[in-house]
Amino acid sequence: MNPSSPPRKQQIPVIVLAGFLGSGKTTLLNHLLRNRAGNRIGVIVNDFGSIEIDAMTVSGQVGSTVSLGSGCLCCAVDVSELDTFLETLTRPAARLDVIVIEASGLAEPQELVRMLLASDNPHIVYGGLVEVVDAAEFDAGRERHPEIDRHLAVADLVVLNKTDRVGSEEQARIRDVIASAGAPAGDAAAGGSAAAVICATYGRIDPQLLFDPALRPDGEEKARQLTFEDLLLAERAEDEAGVGHGHHLHAAYESVSFTADVPMNPRRLMEFLDSRPQGLYRIKGFVDFGVGDRGNKYVLHAVGRFLRFAPQPWTRDEPRLTQLVLIGSGIDPEQLHKELADCRESATPTPEMTQDAAHERSMWGVLRYVQQPDDDA
Numbered sequence: 001m002n003p004s005s006p007p008r009k010q011q012i013p014v015i016v017l018a019g020f021l022g023s024g025k026t027t028l029l030n031h032l033l034r035n036r037a038g039n040r041i042g043v044i045v046n047d048f049g050s051i052e053i054d055a056m057t058v059s060g061q062v063g064s065t066v067s068l069g070s071g072c073l074c075c076a077v078d079v080s081e082l083d084t085f086l087e088t089l090t091r092p093a094a095r096l097d098v099i100v101i102e103a104s105g106l107a108e109p110q111e112l113v114r115m116l117l118a119s120d121n122p123h124i125v126y127g128g129l130v131e132v133v134d135a136a137e138f139d140a141g142r143e144r145h146p147e148i149d150r151h152l153a154v155a156d157l158v159v160l161n162k163t164d165r166v167g168s169e170e171q172a173r174i175r176d177v178i179a180s181a182g183a184p185a186g187d188a189a190a191g192g193s194a195a196a197v198i199c200a201t202y203g204r205i206d207p208q209l210l211f212d213p214a215l216r217p218d219g220e221e222k223a224r225q226l227t228f229e230d231l232l233l234a235e236r237a238e239d240e241a242g243v244g245h246g247h248h249l250h251a252a253y254e255s256v257s258f259t260a261d262v263p264m265n266p267r268r269l270m271e272f273l274d275s276r277p278q279g280l281y282r283i284k285g286f287v288d289f290g291v292g293d294r295g296n297k298y299v300l301h302a303v304g305r306f307l308r309f310a311p312q313p314w315t316r317d318e319p320r321l322t323q324l325v326l327i328g329s330g331i332d333p334e335q336l337h338k339e340l341a342d343c344r345e346s347a348t349p350t351p352e353m354t355q356d357a358a359h360e361r362s363m364w365g366v367l368r369y370v371q372q373p374d375d376d377a
Protein backbone atom coordinates (compact mmCIF):
# COMPACT_ATOMS: atom_id res chain seq x y z
CA MET A 1 0.00 0.00 0.00
CA ASN A 2 1.21 3.52 -0.74
CA PRO A 3 2.04 5.12 2.61
CA SER A 4 1.80 8.64 1.14
CA SER A 5 -1.90 8.37 0.33
CA PRO A 6 -4.00 8.67 3.49
CA PRO A 7 -6.57 5.91 3.87
CA ARG A 8 -9.79 7.20 2.36
CA LYS A 9 -13.21 6.67 3.80
CA GLN A 10 -14.47 3.17 3.10
CA GLN A 11 -15.04 2.22 -0.51
CA ILE A 12 -18.58 2.70 -1.79
CA PRO A 13 -20.37 -0.56 -2.59
CA VAL A 14 -21.87 -0.66 -6.07
CA ILE A 15 -24.84 -2.97 -6.39
CA VAL A 16 -26.14 -4.17 -9.75
CA LEU A 17 -29.91 -4.59 -9.83
CA ALA A 18 -31.02 -6.76 -12.73
CA GLY A 19 -34.09 -8.65 -13.85
CA PHE A 20 -36.34 -8.92 -16.85
CA LEU A 21 -38.86 -6.33 -17.95
CA GLY A 22 -41.61 -5.95 -15.42
CA SER A 23 -40.04 -8.20 -12.76
CA GLY A 24 -40.13 -5.38 -10.22
CA LYS A 25 -36.68 -3.74 -10.29
CA THR A 26 -37.99 -0.20 -10.16
CA THR A 27 -40.45 -1.11 -7.43
CA LEU A 28 -37.58 -2.55 -5.38
CA LEU A 29 -35.40 0.46 -6.07
CA ASN A 30 -38.13 2.83 -4.93
CA HIS A 31 -38.53 0.75 -1.80
CA LEU A 32 -34.80 1.10 -1.12
CA LEU A 33 -34.95 4.85 -1.71
CA ARG A 34 -37.81 5.21 0.76
CA ASN A 35 -36.11 3.07 3.37
CA ARG A 36 -32.51 3.96 2.89
CA ALA A 37 -31.68 4.02 6.61
CA GLY A 38 -29.97 7.38 6.48
CA ASN A 39 -27.77 6.40 3.54
CA ARG A 40 -27.19 8.64 0.58
CA ILE A 41 -27.82 6.45 -2.45
CA GLY A 42 -26.55 7.08 -5.93
CA VAL A 43 -28.66 5.52 -8.64
CA ILE A 44 -27.59 4.83 -12.18
CA VAL A 45 -30.46 4.00 -14.51
CA ASN A 46 -31.08 3.89 -18.20
CA ASP A 47 -33.81 6.46 -17.92
CA PHE A 48 -35.26 8.53 -15.09
CA GLY A 49 -38.78 8.09 -16.29
CA SER A 50 -39.48 4.96 -14.30
CA ILE A 51 -38.23 6.19 -10.95
CA GLU A 52 -40.76 7.93 -8.73
CA ILE A 53 -38.87 11.15 -8.74
CA ASP A 54 -42.11 12.99 -7.90
CA ALA A 55 -42.09 11.31 -4.53
CA MET A 56 -38.93 13.19 -3.66
CA THR A 57 -37.85 16.78 -3.92
CA VAL A 58 -35.71 17.37 -6.94
CA SER A 59 -33.08 19.83 -5.82
CA GLY A 60 -31.03 20.20 -8.93
CA GLN A 61 -30.39 18.84 -12.36
CA VAL A 62 -27.01 19.01 -14.02
CA GLY A 63 -26.57 17.33 -17.37
CA SER A 64 -28.03 13.90 -16.93
CA THR A 65 -27.56 13.83 -13.16
CA VAL A 66 -30.49 14.62 -10.91
CA SER A 67 -29.89 15.45 -7.28
CA LEU A 68 -32.80 14.55 -5.06
CA GLY A 69 -33.28 16.46 -1.82
CA SER A 70 -33.87 13.21 -0.04
CA GLY A 71 -30.24 12.11 -0.26
CA CYS A 72 -30.20 10.44 -3.59
CA LEU A 73 -28.34 11.25 -6.73
CA CYS A 74 -29.61 9.80 -9.98
CA CYS A 75 -28.06 9.64 -13.37
CA ALA A 76 -29.15 8.12 -16.61
CA VAL A 77 -26.39 6.48 -18.57
CA ASP A 78 -25.41 4.42 -21.44
CA VAL A 79 -23.33 1.47 -20.24
CA SER A 80 -20.32 2.77 -22.14
CA GLU A 81 -20.40 5.87 -19.93
CA LEU A 82 -20.40 3.87 -16.72
CA ASP A 83 -16.87 4.74 -15.64
CA THR A 84 -17.45 8.44 -16.14
CA PHE A 85 -20.58 8.38 -14.03
CA LEU A 86 -18.97 6.32 -11.30
CA GLU A 87 -16.24 8.92 -11.28
CA THR A 88 -18.83 11.68 -10.73
CA LEU A 89 -20.78 9.77 -8.13
CA THR A 90 -17.74 8.83 -6.07
CA ARG A 91 -16.45 12.41 -5.70
CA PRO A 92 -16.30 13.29 -2.01
CA ALA A 93 -18.77 16.16 -2.58
CA ALA A 94 -21.49 13.67 -3.54
CA ARG A 95 -21.13 12.05 -0.07
CA LEU A 96 -22.69 8.81 -1.25
CA ASP A 97 -22.74 5.66 0.85
CA VAL A 98 -23.97 3.21 -1.75
CA ILE A 99 -24.54 3.17 -5.51
CA VAL A 100 -27.20 1.09 -7.25
CA ILE A 101 -27.07 0.46 -10.98
CA GLU A 102 -30.40 -0.61 -12.39
CA ALA A 103 -29.56 -2.68 -15.43
CA SER A 104 -32.10 -2.24 -18.18
CA GLY A 105 -34.17 -5.32 -18.81
CA LEU A 106 -32.02 -6.03 -21.81
CA ALA A 107 -28.54 -5.38 -20.42
CA GLU A 108 -26.46 -8.42 -19.69
CA PRO A 109 -25.75 -8.11 -15.97
CA GLN A 110 -22.53 -10.15 -16.24
CA GLU A 111 -21.13 -7.45 -18.47
CA LEU A 112 -21.85 -4.76 -15.86
CA VAL A 113 -20.35 -6.89 -13.09
CA ARG A 114 -17.27 -7.51 -15.19
CA MET A 115 -16.90 -3.78 -15.80
CA LEU A 116 -17.20 -3.06 -12.09
CA LEU A 117 -14.65 -5.67 -11.12
CA ALA A 118 -12.26 -4.39 -13.77
CA SER A 119 -12.83 -0.72 -12.93
CA ASP A 120 -9.75 1.12 -11.77
CA ASN A 121 -11.84 3.54 -9.70
CA PRO A 122 -10.29 3.06 -6.25
CA HIS A 123 -13.37 4.41 -4.45
CA ILE A 124 -15.76 1.61 -5.31
CA VAL A 125 -16.13 -2.00 -4.31
CA TYR A 126 -18.42 -4.58 -5.87
CA GLY A 127 -21.64 -4.79 -3.83
CA GLY A 128 -23.28 -7.78 -5.48
CA LEU A 129 -25.57 -8.71 -8.35
CA VAL A 130 -29.21 -8.74 -7.28
CA GLU A 131 -31.50 -10.47 -9.76
CA VAL A 132 -35.21 -9.74 -9.44
CA VAL A 133 -37.44 -12.55 -10.66
CA ASP A 134 -41.18 -12.41 -11.31
CA ALA A 135 -42.55 -15.48 -9.50
CA ALA A 136 -45.85 -15.35 -11.37
CA GLU A 137 -44.19 -15.29 -14.78
CA PHE A 138 -41.25 -17.52 -13.96
CA ASP A 139 -41.80 -20.34 -16.45
CA ALA A 140 -43.07 -18.08 -19.20
CA GLY A 141 -40.13 -15.73 -18.64
CA ARG A 142 -37.61 -18.57 -18.86
CA GLU A 143 -39.18 -19.80 -22.05
CA ARG A 144 -39.01 -16.39 -23.67
CA HIS A 145 -35.56 -15.57 -22.30
CA PRO A 146 -33.52 -18.75 -21.74
CA GLU A 147 -30.57 -16.50 -20.84
CA ILE A 148 -32.22 -15.94 -17.46
CA ASP A 149 -30.56 -19.17 -16.28
CA ARG A 150 -27.18 -17.64 -16.99
CA HIS A 151 -28.13 -14.56 -15.00
CA LEU A 152 -29.33 -16.66 -12.08
CA ALA A 153 -26.12 -18.66 -12.14
CA VAL A 154 -24.00 -15.55 -11.65
CA ALA A 155 -26.35 -13.68 -9.27
CA ASP A 156 -25.35 -13.18 -5.64
CA LEU A 157 -28.88 -12.58 -4.39
CA VAL A 158 -32.11 -13.57 -6.10
CA VAL A 159 -35.23 -11.70 -5.05
CA LEU A 160 -38.21 -13.87 -5.90
CA ASN A 161 -40.72 -11.06 -6.28
CA LYS A 162 -44.52 -11.02 -6.67
CA THR A 163 -44.91 -13.93 -4.29
CA ASP A 164 -48.39 -12.57 -3.55
CA ARG A 165 -49.33 -14.07 -6.89
CA VAL A 166 -48.15 -17.67 -6.29
CA GLY A 167 -48.68 -20.23 -3.52
CA SER A 168 -45.99 -21.59 -1.24
CA GLU A 169 -45.63 -24.87 -3.18
CA GLU A 170 -44.96 -22.97 -6.37
CA GLN A 171 -42.43 -20.78 -4.52
CA ALA A 172 -40.61 -23.92 -3.35
CA ARG A 173 -40.59 -25.33 -6.87
CA ILE A 174 -39.16 -22.11 -8.30
CA ARG A 175 -36.47 -22.06 -5.61
CA ASP A 176 -35.41 -25.55 -6.73
CA VAL A 177 -35.27 -24.47 -10.34
CA ILE A 178 -33.17 -21.45 -9.38
CA ALA A 179 -30.79 -23.62 -7.37
CA SER A 180 -30.10 -25.73 -10.44
CA ALA A 181 -30.13 -22.85 -12.94
CA GLY A 182 -27.04 -22.72 -15.08
CA ALA A 183 -26.15 -26.36 -14.43
CA PRO A 184 -25.86 -28.68 -17.44
CA ALA A 185 -29.27 -30.11 -18.36
CA GLY A 186 -30.26 -33.05 -16.20
CA ASP A 187 -27.30 -32.64 -13.89
CA ALA A 188 -28.30 -30.22 -11.15
CA ALA A 189 -25.63 -31.69 -8.87
CA ALA A 190 -22.94 -30.41 -11.23
CA GLY A 191 -23.51 -26.81 -10.23
CA GLY A 192 -26.16 -24.17 -10.50
CA SER A 193 -26.86 -20.92 -8.76
CA ALA A 194 -25.09 -20.36 -5.44
CA ALA A 195 -27.22 -17.28 -4.84
CA ALA A 196 -29.20 -16.69 -1.70
CA VAL A 197 -32.89 -16.58 -2.61
CA ILE A 198 -35.35 -14.42 -0.73
CA CYS A 199 -39.05 -14.00 -1.40
CA ALA A 200 -40.67 -10.57 -1.57
CA THR A 201 -43.78 -8.71 -2.52
CA TYR A 202 -43.43 -5.32 -4.16
CA GLY A 203 -39.67 -5.57 -3.71
CA ARG A 204 -39.95 -5.06 0.03
CA ILE A 205 -36.68 -6.51 1.16
CA ASP A 206 -34.81 -5.41 4.25
CA PRO A 207 -32.34 -2.80 2.95
CA GLN A 208 -29.80 -4.16 5.42
CA LEU A 209 -29.42 -7.13 3.15
CA LEU A 210 -27.72 -4.76 0.73
CA PHE A 211 -26.20 -2.02 2.86
CA ASP A 212 -25.76 -0.99 6.46
CA PRO A 213 -27.61 1.81 8.21
CA ALA A 214 -25.59 5.02 7.92
CA LEU A 215 -23.98 6.34 11.06
CA ARG A 216 -24.66 9.93 10.18
CA PRO A 217 -25.16 12.54 12.87
CA ASP A 218 -26.71 14.84 10.31
CA GLY A 219 -30.40 15.24 11.29
CA GLU A 220 -31.51 16.25 7.81
CA GLU A 221 -30.29 12.91 6.48
CA LYS A 222 -32.20 10.82 8.94
CA ALA A 223 -34.74 8.80 7.01
CA ARG A 224 -36.63 6.39 9.15
CA GLN A 225 -35.09 3.02 8.92
CA LEU A 226 -37.35 0.17 7.99
CA THR A 227 -36.27 -2.49 10.38
CA PHE A 228 -36.61 -6.17 10.21
CA GLU A 229 -39.25 -5.86 12.97
CA ASP A 230 -41.28 -3.42 10.87
CA LEU A 231 -41.39 -5.91 8.03
CA LEU A 232 -42.38 -8.61 10.43
CA LEU A 233 -45.14 -6.48 11.93
CA ALA A 234 -46.44 -5.59 8.48
CA GLU A 235 -46.52 -9.26 7.60
CA ARG A 236 -48.34 -10.15 10.83
CA ALA A 237 -50.88 -7.41 10.21
CA GLU A 238 -51.46 -8.84 6.74
CA ASP A 239 -51.85 -12.32 8.16
CA GLU A 240 -54.32 -11.11 10.76
CA ALA A 241 -56.29 -9.30 8.11
CA GLY A 242 -56.34 -12.52 6.11
CA VAL A 243 -54.37 -11.08 3.23
CA GLY A 244 -51.06 -12.68 4.07
CA HIS A 245 -49.86 -15.69 2.19
CA GLY A 246 -48.40 -17.80 4.91
CA HIS A 247 -44.94 -16.63 4.01
CA HIS A 248 -43.15 -15.02 6.92
CA LEU A 249 -40.43 -12.51 6.38
CA HIS A 250 -38.51 -13.70 9.39
CA ALA A 251 -37.89 -16.82 7.37
CA ALA A 252 -36.55 -14.72 4.51
CA TYR A 253 -32.99 -14.56 5.72
CA GLU A 254 -30.93 -15.21 8.78
CA SER A 255 -27.97 -13.53 10.30
CA VAL A 256 -25.21 -14.75 12.54
CA SER A 257 -23.12 -12.50 14.77
CA PHE A 258 -19.74 -13.77 15.79
CA THR A 259 -17.30 -12.21 18.23
CA ALA A 260 -13.98 -13.63 19.42
CA ASP A 261 -11.45 -12.16 21.80
CA VAL A 262 -8.71 -14.56 20.78
CA PRO A 263 -7.13 -14.15 17.33
CA MET A 264 -8.36 -16.08 14.34
CA ASN A 265 -6.15 -18.60 12.60
CA PRO A 266 -5.68 -17.25 9.05
CA ARG A 267 -5.41 -20.64 7.41
CA ARG A 268 -8.52 -22.03 9.06
CA LEU A 269 -10.53 -18.86 8.43
CA MET A 270 -9.58 -18.95 4.75
CA GLU A 271 -10.68 -22.59 4.54
CA PHE A 272 -14.00 -21.55 6.06
CA LEU A 273 -14.37 -18.62 3.64
CA ASP A 274 -13.32 -20.59 0.59
CA SER A 275 -15.96 -23.22 1.27
CA ARG A 276 -18.70 -20.89 2.50
CA PRO A 277 -22.11 -22.37 1.87
CA GLN A 278 -24.56 -21.58 -0.86
CA GLY A 279 -26.99 -18.96 0.35
CA LEU A 280 -24.47 -17.11 2.54
CA TYR A 281 -24.89 -13.78 0.81
CA ARG A 282 -22.93 -11.25 2.85
CA ILE A 283 -20.16 -11.24 5.42
CA LYS A 284 -18.99 -8.03 7.01
CA GLY A 285 -16.87 -7.05 9.97
CA PHE A 286 -13.23 -7.25 10.92
CA VAL A 287 -10.76 -9.89 11.93
CA ASP A 288 -7.86 -10.00 14.38
CA PHE A 289 -5.15 -12.32 13.08
CA GLY A 290 -2.98 -11.83 16.18
CA VAL A 291 0.69 -12.52 15.42
CA GLY A 292 -0.23 -12.83 11.72
CA ASP A 293 -0.30 -9.01 11.73
CA ARG A 294 -0.12 -7.29 15.09
CA GLY A 295 -0.56 -3.78 13.69
CA ASN A 296 -3.76 -4.19 11.67
CA LYS A 297 -7.27 -5.44 11.87
CA TYR A 298 -8.59 -6.88 8.60
CA VAL A 299 -11.89 -5.43 7.46
CA LEU A 300 -13.77 -8.21 5.68
CA HIS A 301 -16.30 -7.61 2.91
CA ALA A 302 -17.84 -10.56 1.12
CA VAL A 303 -20.82 -10.55 -1.18
CA GLY A 304 -21.73 -13.69 -3.06
CA ARG A 305 -18.42 -15.21 -4.20
CA PHE A 306 -16.61 -11.86 -4.01
CA LEU A 307 -14.29 -11.47 -1.04
CA ARG A 308 -12.00 -8.67 0.02
CA PHE A 309 -9.84 -7.88 3.06
CA ALA A 310 -8.65 -4.36 3.86
CA PRO A 311 -6.00 -4.01 6.57
CA GLN A 312 -6.61 -1.04 8.86
CA PRO A 313 -4.34 -0.03 11.74
CA TRP A 314 -5.69 -0.79 15.20
CA THR A 315 -6.12 2.35 17.23
CA ARG A 316 -4.11 2.42 20.43
CA ASP A 317 -6.77 1.43 22.94
CA GLU A 318 -8.97 -0.59 20.64
CA PRO A 319 -9.77 -4.02 22.07
CA ARG A 320 -8.29 -6.76 19.88
CA LEU A 321 -11.43 -8.52 18.75
CA THR A 322 -12.89 -10.27 15.74
CA GLN A 323 -16.43 -9.21 14.97
CA LEU A 324 -18.34 -10.61 12.04
CA VAL A 325 -21.91 -10.60 10.82
CA LEU A 326 -23.01 -13.20 8.28
CA ILE A 327 -26.26 -12.82 6.36
CA GLY A 328 -27.89 -15.38 4.14
CA SER A 329 -30.88 -17.43 3.27
CA GLY A 330 -31.17 -21.16 3.84
CA ILE A 331 -28.07 -21.15 6.06
CA ASP A 332 -27.58 -22.98 9.35
CA PRO A 333 -26.66 -20.22 11.85
CA GLU A 334 -25.59 -22.58 14.64
CA GLN A 335 -23.35 -24.59 12.37
CA LEU A 336 -21.75 -21.45 10.93
CA HIS A 337 -21.13 -20.09 14.40
CA LYS A 338 -19.50 -23.33 15.43
CA GLU A 339 -17.33 -23.42 12.30
CA LEU A 340 -16.15 -19.87 12.97
CA ALA A 341 -15.42 -20.72 16.59
CA ASP A 342 -13.25 -23.57 15.31
CA CYS A 343 -11.22 -21.03 13.31
CA ARG A 344 -9.95 -19.41 16.51
CA GLU A 345 -6.26 -19.72 17.19
CA SER A 346 -5.48 -22.53 19.57
CA ALA A 347 -2.64 -22.03 22.00
CA THR A 348 -0.40 -24.92 20.94
CA PRO A 349 3.14 -23.86 21.79
CA THR A 350 5.65 -24.30 18.96
CA PRO A 351 9.29 -23.19 18.91
CA GLU A 352 9.40 -19.45 18.28
CA MET A 353 11.36 -19.52 14.99
CA THR A 354 9.02 -22.03 13.41
CA GLN A 355 6.07 -20.09 14.76
CA ASP A 356 7.12 -16.81 13.09
CA ALA A 357 7.69 -18.46 9.72
CA ALA A 358 4.43 -20.36 10.00
CA HIS A 359 2.46 -17.21 10.83
CA GLU A 360 3.93 -15.34 7.93
CA ARG A 361 3.11 -18.19 5.55
CA SER A 362 -0.41 -18.66 6.84
CA MET A 363 -1.21 -14.98 6.11
CA TRP A 364 -0.54 -15.55 2.41
CA GLY A 365 -4.06 -16.88 1.89
CA VAL A 366 -5.50 -13.70 3.41
CA LEU A 367 -3.20 -11.37 1.50
CA ARG A 368 -4.45 -12.77 -1.80
CA TYR A 369 -7.68 -10.93 -1.04
CA VAL A 370 -6.13 -7.59 -0.11
CA GLN A 371 -6.49 -5.10 -2.91
CA GLN A 372 -3.29 -3.40 -3.95
CA PRO A 373 -3.62 0.16 -5.29
CA ASP A 374 -2.79 -0.93 -8.84
CA ASP A 375 -4.87 -4.12 -8.81
CA ASP A 376 -7.40 -4.50 -11.58
CA ALA A 377 -10.03 -6.34 -9.64
Ligand SMILES: Nc1nc2c(ncn2[C@@H]2O[C@H](COP(=O)(O)OP(=O)(O)OP(=O)(O)O)[C@@H](O)[C@H]2O)c(=O)[nH]1
Binds near residue numbers: 020021024025028104
Ligand atom coordinates in the same frame (compact mmCIF):
# COMPACT_ATOMS: atom_id res chain seq x y z
N1 LIG B 1 -48.74 -8.20 -7.71
C1 LIG B 1 -47.54 -7.67 -7.65
N2 LIG B 1 -47.17 -6.71 -8.52
C2 LIG B 1 -45.93 -6.19 -8.42
C3 LIG B 1 -45.02 -6.61 -7.43
N3 LIG B 1 -43.85 -5.92 -7.59
C4 LIG B 1 -44.04 -5.10 -8.65
N4 LIG B 1 -45.31 -5.24 -9.14
C5 LIG B 1 -45.89 -4.53 -10.29
O1 LIG B 1 -45.26 -5.03 -11.47
C6 LIG B 1 -45.16 -3.99 -12.46
C7 LIG B 1 -43.72 -3.89 -12.96
O2 LIG B 1 -42.90 -3.44 -11.89
P1 LIG B 1 -41.61 -2.55 -12.14
O3 LIG B 1 -40.99 -2.31 -10.82
O4 LIG B 1 -41.91 -1.41 -13.00
O5 LIG B 1 -40.72 -3.59 -12.95
P2 LIG B 1 -39.32 -3.34 -13.68
O6 LIG B 1 -38.57 -4.59 -13.57
O7 LIG B 1 -38.69 -2.11 -13.18
O8 LIG B 1 -39.79 -3.13 -15.15
P3 LIG B 1 -38.97 -2.43 -16.36
O9 LIG B 1 -38.62 -1.06 -15.90
O10 LIG B 1 -39.99 -2.43 -17.45
O11 LIG B 1 -37.81 -3.28 -16.65
C8 LIG B 1 -45.67 -2.74 -11.77
O12 LIG B 1 -47.00 -2.54 -12.16
C9 LIG B 1 -45.59 -3.05 -10.29
O13 LIG B 1 -46.54 -2.35 -9.52
C10 LIG B 1 -45.44 -7.63 -6.51
O14 LIG B 1 -44.70 -8.10 -5.63
N5 LIG B 1 -46.70 -8.12 -6.68
